[in-house]
Amino acid sequence: MGLQASRVVDLFSGGGGMSCGYYAHPAFNLVGAADVEVGKPSTGHGAIGCNDTYAANLKVDPLAVDLSVISADELAEKMPANVDDLEVLLACPPCTGFSRAISKNWAEDDPRNSLVARVADHVARMKPRVFMMENVPQLLNGNFRHHFTALRDNLQGMGYKVHASSHALSRFGLPQQRERALVIAVASDLPLYTLEDLWRGYEVKAEAATVRRAIAGLPKVAAGATHPDDPNHTSTLLKGESLERIAAMPHDGGSWPDLLGHPDTEKYLIPSMWKAVERGRLNSYCDVYGRMAWDKPAPTIKRECSHVGNGRYSHPEQDRQCTVRELGILQGFPSDYRFVGSSRKNLYRQIGDAVPPLVSYQLAWVAQWILTGEKPDLEQVVLPNTSLRVDDFVATEAAQLTLV
Incomplete structure (x- = not known):
């Protein structure tokens, strides 16, 4: 690990779920974030108030800009720190238009889906060494997967190596039935590691990913x-x-x-x-x-x-x-994370929209592995004040057979 922390920018930063994992990791420094804070398309910009939650916990004030409109050059100029040749870019556009939970998504291509391919413009401008995106599995296999295909093709055209796969996040210790697609892209001279590589040979005990473990003590x-x-x-x-x-x-x-x-x-x-x-x-x-x-x-x-x-x-x-706290813990937030806002409904929305920090912390360790070549020990990847514990890890049957 180098002496200087690697810079991280988070687009569509929400209440800070993706950034939280990087903020907790000593190798990274959050230098910018952006979110237009839309609750629903009908409510307009700023309605959900997530930027206040982000700032209260992660000490960065996100730019309240519309990422469907602002150019990559303008966004980079507005950032509070230099983002040229960035180390890590995070971008998790809204998943609503891809989700199978909304029936019309089988036939109608939501305009917000175009934000996925648009992310390539920001990659071209900031030139991150590592890029990560989280979304629903339908990003990769749904009727409108062409948005991801366009992003992947653009990234590969810029020389990035790209890996995309879907996971049940309980596999990584999240106490929730949550399936998500994870996209990792790295510069051509870097190795490409994933959560699968981080967890190879290990799994979590079944009791670790339960409601009882997460919230019974509240x-x-x-x-x-x-x-x-x-x-x-x-x-x-x-x-x-x-x-x-x-x-x-x-x-x-x-x-x-x-x-x-x-x-x-x-x-x-x-x-x-x-x-x-x-x-x-x-x-x-x-x-x-x-x-x-x-x-x-x-x-x-x-x-x-x-x-x-x-x-x-x-x-x-x-x-x-x-409660807001209980769902926050079930979503993998630390138990002391502060959700800020005058509307309790919007606090719930900030949680439901978020990338689980319990998982983003593991992604931060993957990014550190990619950038330095130093593979972390699995016990290092447990985000403090979450429901996961080091003693929850067990070797898989295949790994145990290998050791015999």
Whole structure:
């Protein structure tokens, strides 16, 4: 590792999930970030307020610029530090237009998808030694994968070596069922290493990637209340029938289908639930209003995770939505990370949009390996104050056979 920290720029920086891993690594120095802070296309720029969260934790004020409009030269000039011949460029454009969770994405190419190929302009301007991108798997295999193909072809045309693959992030210790595509590109004179190389021969214990490990130790709070010692340990207010519906669901993985067949609980089913019953779609719809299960990974935490009606976001036992803090930990953020903003809904969105720092820290170690040739020991890649621990690592069966 050199004496001078390698410079890092983060585009589409959000609440800092991708940058957090690099910030925690001593070999890197965040020198710039940019995000237009869009909550939804209809809400306009600045709505989600993620730049304040980024600055509060990572000591860099992101540029509030529209990366679909600003030129690569103009962006580089606005950066607070020199970004010529940069060491690391991170760019994680919105995944909404690729996600299979949105039905229209099967047929309509969301305009935001074009941001993926546009990233190549910033690579050409800053000339990073290492480039990384995270997105949903459909970036690589979906109907609109031509956006990634254009990016890859441009990168290769500039002399970069490119690797792209999809992963279940629980494989790397994240306590969540989250599948993501990871793209790593390196300058032609550098070796290309990946998370697969970092983890070769090892895996995490099953109990390490569970809801129980992540949040069972947090203090109880009531729905809508805020814990006095942690302003982020707060959840959406539920009352009346909404609260009664959650209370009626069995603890530890229960959901609304468990209310069927009981007159006292069937009254809590809403029309969309009855439609799912009529159509025999219980399996595809049962996560709505459901409780998490203690001894499984959490479901995928999406940007609209601020209400129990949007997915299986209810606490395994307490009658409420999981708090901002709980979902942050399940998303791999350190337990002391500060989510900033006047709207609790936007704090949830910052979490759902984020790259899990538990994983980005591992990516930072991969980048350090690429830049220096020094392979890290696996126990070095555990981000402090997250749910993963060094004693969670075990050799795979294949690795154990090799040692015999």
